[in-house]
Structures are given as structure tokens and as C-alpha cells.
Amino acid sequence: MRIILIGLGNVGKNFVKLLLNRQKDLMDNFGLSPRIVAVVDSKGASRNPRGLDFNGILKIKEEMGSVGKDPLFGEENIIALDIIREVEAEVVIEASSTELVTGEPAMSHIENSIKMGKHVISTNKGPLALALPALIELAEYNQVMLRFSGTVGGGTPILDFGRKCLTTEKIVSLKGILNGTTNYILSKMDFEGTSFEEALKFAQNLGYAEAEPSTDIDGIDTACKLVILANWVLKRRVTLKDVKITGIRQITRKDLREANNKKGTIKLIGSISENIKVEPLTVLRSDPMCVNGTLNAVTFSSLTSGDQTIIGRGAGGMETASSILRDLINIRNNISGRERF
Numbered sequence: 001m002r003i004i005l006i007g008l009g010n011v012g013k014n015f016v017k018l019l020l021n022r023q024k025d026l027m028d029n030f031g032l033s034p035r036i037v038a039v040v041d042s043k044g045a046s047r048n049p050r051g052l053d054f055n056g057i058l059k060i061k062e063e064m065g066s067v068g069k070d071p072l073f074g075e076e077n078i079i080a081l082d083i084i085r086e087v088e089a090e091v092v093i094e095a096s097s098t099e100l101v102t103g104e105p106a107m108s109h110i111e112n113s114i115k116m117g118k119h120v121i122s123t124n125k126g127p128l129a130l131a132l133p134a135l136i137e138l139a140e141y142n143q144v145m146l147r148f149s150g151t152v153g154g155g156t157p158i159l160d161f162g163r164k165c166l167t168t169e170k171i172v173s174l175k176g177i178l179n180g181t182t183n184y185i186l187s188k189m190d191f192e193g194t195s196f197e198e199a200l201k202f203a204q205n206l207g208y209a210e211a212e213p214s215t216d217i218d219g220i221d222t223a224c225k226l227v228i229l230a231n232w233v234l235k236r237r238v239t240l241k242d243v244k245i246t247g248i249r250q251i252t253r254k255d256l257r258e259a260n261n262k263k264g265t266i267k268l269i270g271s272i273s274e275n276i277k278v279e280p281l282t283v284l285r286s287d288p289m290c291v292n293g294t295l296n297a298v299t300f301s302s303l304t305s306g307d308q309t310i311i312g313r314g315a316g317g318m319e320t321a322s323s324i325l326r327d328l329i330n331i332r333n334n335i336s337g338r339e340r341f
């Protein structure tokens with residue numbers, strides 16, 4: 001399978017490492033022989049129709065800063081759209097930086113790949129949060145697959161659980177903790193009595209929170225994930241503007257003490273029922289969804305089977321790389337008729 005990889009940061013590099021370490025296993029167990037025929041970062045690209053050497057990609061990125069500097073196959077300053085247009089491949093993996101106003105440049109990467117008949121795997125939530133209904137329609141029209149299981153729950157297959165495992169259920173609502181950064185901050189405030197500002201500093205020092213943390217703490221990241229869940233699992237045609245969002249900046253130790261007195265704690269909860277909301281809520285400690293640290297948890301409520309909760313690590317470069325592999329195998333199985341999903 002020929003792959004164009006856009007973005008060689010934490011996720012992209014871990015994906016290449018995963019391919020490097022699992023080549024034999026992928027062939028033996030899945031009949032999958034992935035070839036990266038082009039890789040693009042913000043400063044250039046490297047391409048070889050026979051497939052680039054996985055070790056070579058990592059070494060050049062590490063030593064030279066950009067794959068465009070590859071002495072044999074590199075081109076500096078070429079952009080992803082040119083590569084998508086010029087390079088023959090079955091799958092484009094979009095793992096570039098997220099932008100939530102226009103979704104660019106990832107929006108154009110995804111749209112153009114689809115229009116050129118290439119399947120797409122995106123770990124980038126930006127274009128999906130802004131235009132998932134239109135992108136799904138575009139992919140269906142062009143008869144290609146658009147997959148994005150790493151965008152919700154990282155390596156934990158929350159989207160697959162809701163859509164595949166609960167396929168015969170009528171899911172009426174769902175709610176969950178979908179952002180590890182805010183869960184870490186609230187857990188720290190809860191267990192150690194730190195203020196919001198102190199807990200945020202700890203999260204930043206540990207690399208759980210960005211220097212500019214608003215996407216996480218203002219609930220926008222959780223809202224993006226709700227949009228993806230609503231479209232993919234509940235078949236609701238919604239985008240980011242349909243979500244009512246409140247973050248955790250205003251939460252104090254007093255709020256947590258009050259929640260503790262009711263045998264609960266405060267969590268940033270994303271929920272989809274009649275409305276789609278992100279808000280800090282008191283959750284009972286006995287609720288299976290009440291996980292701590294950077295963990296994520298989502299409870300699906302269905303008419304026949306009641307509540308079912310899936311828990312796991314929400315993000316991380318290797319976890320997300322593993323979700324790309326899951327999507328790749330899913331696409332490959334769909335193409336070969338082994339799977340219909």
C-alpha cells in the first residue's frame with residue numbers, strides 16, 4: 001500500500017517507527033506491506049515511488065530538520081498539495097498541525113486527496129470539527145474512505161467502539177471525559193488541593209499542556225471530539241458551531257470541596273443528547289466514567305443495553321500512531337472485501 005505522509009512531528013515520527021518495528025508482523029498477520037512514497041513537513045518533502053527507507057526518513061528529519069534536505073529524494077519548499085497532485089498513492093495520512101479557524105492547510109490536503117481518489121486518514125481534528133458532514137459527503141461521492149480514529153481517544157478505539165461494536169444498538173446519548181490535559185489539572189486540584197493556576201503549571205512542566213493552553217482548558221478540544229463522535233457514531237450532521245462550550249478556568253478549590261461533600265468530584269464533561277455541550281460537572285466517584293490523571297472515558301447510553309463505558313489513554317504520539325495503523329488495516333480490509341465498515 002502506497003502512502004503519502006503529511007506531518008513528521010510527534011505522531012508522524014512515531015508512525016514511521018511503528019512501521020519500522022512491525023514490518024514482519026504486518027505482513028504475516030495482515031498481508032500489509034506499507035510503503036511511504038512521499039513524506040512532507042513544513043519545509044519540504046522527500047519522495048521515491050519505490051518507497052522511502054523508514055530509518056532514513058527518521059535520520060534525515062533528526063539530523064537535518066526537514067525531509068526536504070534529503071540529498072537523494074528531497075525537495076525543499078515544495079508543499080503538500082503538489083505532492084498530493086503529483087505522487088501516486090492509495091492513502092494520504094494527514095498529521096500536520098491543527099488549526100481551528102479555517103482548518104487549513106489540512107482542509108485543502110484532505111479535500112484534494114479525496115478529489116484525486118486517494119483514501120485519507122487524518123489525526124488532525126481541525127478540518128473534521130469545522131466540516132465533517134461535508135467531508136464525509138465528499139468522500140462518499142468520490143468513493144474513497146475517510147478515517148480518523150486517532151482524533152478521539154488517541155489509541156483507545158472510542159469511535160470504533162461506538163460505531164462498530166455497538167452497531168445494532170440505538171445509542172440515545174453519550175457523555176465523557178475526552179481531554180487528558182483538563183482531567184490531569186482537575187485531578188491534581190482534587191487530590192492535592194492545588195489551585196487551577198498551580199495545576200496548569202504542573203501540566204505544562206510535564207508536557208501535558210501547551211504553553212498556550214486555551215484549546216484544552218477552554219473546552220474547545222473536547223468540543224471538536226464531540227463533533228466527530230456526533231457525526232460518526234450518532235450520524236448527526238453537526239460542526240463546532242453547534243456545541244455550547246464552557247471550560248475549566250473558573251473552577252476553584254471551593255467548587256471541588258463542595259463536589260467532594262456530595263461524594264463526587266468535578267470533571268470536564270462533553271455530552272451529546274438533545275444538545276451538544278462541554279461543561280464542568282460534578283461526577284460521582286462511583287461512576288465508571290470518573291477516571292483520573294490523563295485518562296479518557298466515554299459512556300454510551302443505548303436503548304437496549306443501557307450504559308457501556310470505554311476507558312483508556314487519550315492521546316500520545318505512539319498511541320495515535322497506532323490508531324493510524326488501525327485505520328490503514330481497516331481501509332486495506334475494505335478494499336479487499338474482508339471488512340464492510
Ligand SMILES: NC(=O)c1ccc[n+]([C@@H]2O[C@H](COP(=O)([O-])OP(=O)(O)OC[C@H]3O[C@@H](n4cnc5c(N)ncnc54)[C@H](OP(=O)(O)O)[C@@H]3O)[C@@H](O)[C@H]2O)c1
Nearest residue numbers: 007008009010011041042095096097098123124315316317
Ligand atoms: N500528539 C498527540 O498525542 C496527538 C493525538 C491526537 C491527535 N493529534 C493531532 O495529530 C496532528 C499531529 O500531531 P503532532 O503531535 O505530531 O504535532 P507536531 O509534533 O506539532 O507535528 C506537526 C507536524 O506537521 C508539520 N506541518 C506543519 N505545517 C505543515 C504543512 N503546511 N505541510 C506539511 N507539514 C506541516 C510540521 O512540520 P515541521 O516538522 O517542519 O515543523 C510537523 O512535522 C495534530 O493535528 C494533532 O492535533 C496529536
